[in-house]
Amino acid sequence: MDTPTGPLTATRPPLAAGAPAPYRIGGARRRRPAVLALAVALIAAGGLGGAALYTATGKRVAVIALARNVPAGQAITSADLTEAHIPLDPALKPISVNSRVVGMRATADLKAGTLLTSGDLTNAPLVQAGxxxxxxxxxxxxxxxxxxxxxxxxxxxxxxxxxxxxxxxxxxxxxxxxxxxxxxxxxxxxxxxxxxxxxxxxxxxxxxxxxxxxxxxxxxxxxxxxxxx
Structure with a gap:
């Protein structure tokens, strides 16, 4: 019996006419629509959850801010005021946007862009008794x-x-x-x-x-x- 002298190679017999092609294990996998739909649903649920968490922990409230500078002693007018929305924070004590402050006087120089607090205003008359x-x-x-x-x-x-x-x-x-x-x-x-x-x-x-x-x-x-x- 003759011993082969060249390199050994594996050979596959030719497929018979009409025979199905063999299944390819390492080939590209087909993405299933159901899997994609589930992934989209999970992403959407995560976004809604994040929005709900933000709403619960960062609720915003409408307060009064200064639209322009108001010097100490001057009466507040509607043109001096604007509305601002800030996160609800117990450390902040601005005046609610529903409060009536027009006509009150500034107790100190108030700067545009700052929030209005109760300590910034007074109703005390300029002319005191006596x-x-x-x-x-x-x-x-x-x-x-x-x-x-x-x-x-x-x-x-x-x-x-x-x-x-x-x-x-x-x-x-x-x-x-x-x-x-x-x-x-x-x-x-x-x-x-x-x-x-x-x-x-x-x-x-x-x-x-x-x-x-x-x-x-x-x-x-x-x-x-x-x-x-």
Whole structure:
């Protein structure tokens, strides 16, 4: 018997005519529609579950925010406000969008884009019991560069020239009033010569002295220090 000398190779007998092709184990698998449908359903269920979890843990509520800057003491108008939606958080205490705040005054300078809280507003009147309102005609040189607003705290100060004229008809004001802290109630529109009348709430006992000093024109209005009485 002859021994083969070449490399051994496996040979497959030819298929008979009309015989079916053999099943290919390593061939591409056909994706079944049922499997694809199940995968889509699982993805959709996961998305709905995530949305439900977000809704439960991140509920958003409508609150009031500032649409523009509001200086301290100024009354709130509807144009100053806008609506914001934020996650419900017990650490935040903004005012609900259904609250009535128009007409209340700002207790501090409020910045556009911030949420409005109850501590930002007050209904307290500018003129307290035992006070009088005195109109003081001022020139721009007698006012601070910072724009005054209703609620601003100022100090009415007699200028040195007023003190030097103490013997004159209007000098008595300098003797009885050198400085007085007051609250701005209102600011009038400038006259043709630039004069602006500033209404000040002052203690009733000092009303006459303030009017006397204002008539002399020898005074200046200074911004009161923060926390000043």
């Amino acid at each position: 006070q009088q309102v005195v109109g003081v005609a001022t020139k721009h040189t007698q006012l601070p560069a910072v724009k005054l607003e209703p609620g601003s705290r100022v100090v009415l100060v007699a200028t040195p020239s007023a003190a030097g004229n103490a013997s004159g008809s209007n000098g008595s004001a300098a003797n009885t009033l050198s400085a007085l802290t007051a609250t701005v109630v209102d600011i009038g529109s400038p006259d043709s010569d630039g004069t602006v009348v500033v209404d000040l709430a002052v203690p009733a006992a000092q009303g006459a002295a303030v009017a006397d000093l204002a008539a002399s024109g020898k005074f200046a209005l200074l911004l009161a220090a923060q926390g000043g009485g």
